[in-house]
Amino acid sequence: MPTITAEKKLFLKERELGALLEITQAINQDHTEAALYKIFQFTLLGQLNIRRLVLYVKEEGEWECTVSFGAGLPDFRKVPLPPAIADRSTAAPCLLRDLPGLGTAWENLEIVIPVVRNGVVLAQVIIGNVYEDYAGEEATKFLQTLSNILVGAIENRRLGRQRVASAAMRKEIEIAREVQTMLFPRTLPNDAHVAVHASYVPHTAVGGDYYDVVELDADRFLFCVADVSGKGVAASLLMSNFQAGLRTLMRQKVDLATVAQELNNLIFRNAGGDKFITVFFGLYDRRTRELTYVNAGHNDPLLIPDSGPILPLKEGTIMLGVMDELPMLKVGRLTVPPRSLLLAYTDGLTEVFDADQNEFGEEGVLDVLQHTRYAPLRTVHSELLREITAFDRSGSGFADDVTILSCRFK
Incomplete structure (x- = not known):
């Protein structure tokens, strides 16, 4: 060089x-x-x-x-x-x-x-x-x-x-979480006729589960448990639309079949068939002890009488938001025996797996209820959550939100 x-x-x-x-x-x-x-x-x-x-x-x-x-x-x-x-x-x-x-x-x-x-x-x-x-x-x-x-x-x-995108996402999630928290009822019925308790454990910061209890008059109240497909902000917004529609319809004193059809139309219009909601609606009359219900593609709630066989509540239709019209819609009706327990939940409670990929399932729920069904509802819920946590100890963690809503009919 x-x-x-x-x-x-x-x-x-x-x-x-x-x-x-x-x-x-x-x-x-x-x-x-x-x-x-x-x-x-x-x-x-x-x-x-x-x-x-x-x-x-x-x-x-x-x-x-x-x-x-x-x-x-x-x-x-x-x-x-x-x-x-x-x-x-x-x-x-x-x-x-x-x-x-x-x-x-x-x-x-x-x-x-x-x-x-x-x-x-x-x-x-x-x-x-x-x-x-x-x-x-x-x-x-x-x-x-x-x-x-x-x-x-x-x-x-x-x-x-x-950093800017993460801050915006955190703010969006914070707002969605606040919206979701506002959707849940602040008080639940607990009187001479019935006691209601609910537990919600989100899998992510903003989950896709929802429960509600709406007092219609001195005798009747509606309760529901729902699970929207997907998670996060979009699921939270769809749930807020669902709740607004539900409460508007209940103020109009329409029957459960109309509630299911109208909410199906609302979700189908808003989500275009890309998202759906599974939901169980129950309407209980304290005076007559009659329970009418619609199960729209949801896990079967379990009605456990003081004596006799356990009754899964299956009557209803497909999940909401998949089709513009609900096919073969049926409304279930039954008289609730005294001292019965009704347990409604989302699939996060049952779809828990151990290290060998065995599922906790409905059988696991029933095993817990055998020795807790007469305990306070808060204890029933805590035992269910403790059992699925122990069941998953060698597994891969919960894959979904867990929501439990129970009614003790006195």
Whole structure:
């Protein structure tokens, strides 16, 4: 390599400062990432006379070529980064001729310069056909520094966007959680005729389960347990629509068949068939002890009398929101015997698996009820939750929300 005069060194330093100024100005002017990569390309070509350059950046664990220019080079945007380069964890530049298995696509490139931040390789700068006066260790270090400034700025922008998006999502989830909390009734019936208790354990920050109890008059109250497909904000919003529709219909004193049909229409219109809700509606008359109900594709609630067989409440129709009209809708009717217990729940209670993939199931629920059915309702719920937690101890965790609503008819 020829000796570089002091005048030439000064000239090259001025070029480096010019390149540094162009890159930092571009970053401060808030250009897009694509524009920054283009400015980086033109700066190296114009200021430093680097005539072949390829830049790979690691995004979400994958290497992506963001800059590729120079005569005789293929379009590296279509060329995967070879393991010999991709797997390098060192910050030291390396001559390509010292790396095995690169192939002919890389023969016109000379050196790979890693861009490292906090001990992590974020990018690989590969250059070739460097101007003879601009070569050597000092030049390589400047190229590494310049690339680090660019890639670091782009990474900071990406992290900034992620923080903003995460903050917005947290706020959205917080609002949805507040909306969901407001949907649940503040008080539940507990009088000489009936006692009602409910438990709700969300699987995620915003779940898709819902329960409600609506006092219609001195004698009658409606209760329901529901599960919307999906989770999160969308499920919470659909549930709020469901509750508003339900309460509007109950103020109009319509029968359960009409309630189910109208809510089905509401959900179908709002969700377009993409989401559905399984729900159990029960309407109890304290004076006559009559329970009318509709089971719309939900887990069968269990009516456990003081003596005699357990009765699963099956009558109803399909889940709401799948079709514009509910087929074969039937309303169940029965007289509730004294000292009966009714347990309604969502599938999160039964779809719990142990390490051998055995399901807790309805059988597990009945086993718990055998020795707790006369206990206070709060104890019944806590025992059910304790049992499914113990059942899952060697399993993979709960996969869904758990909602339990029970009625003790006195």
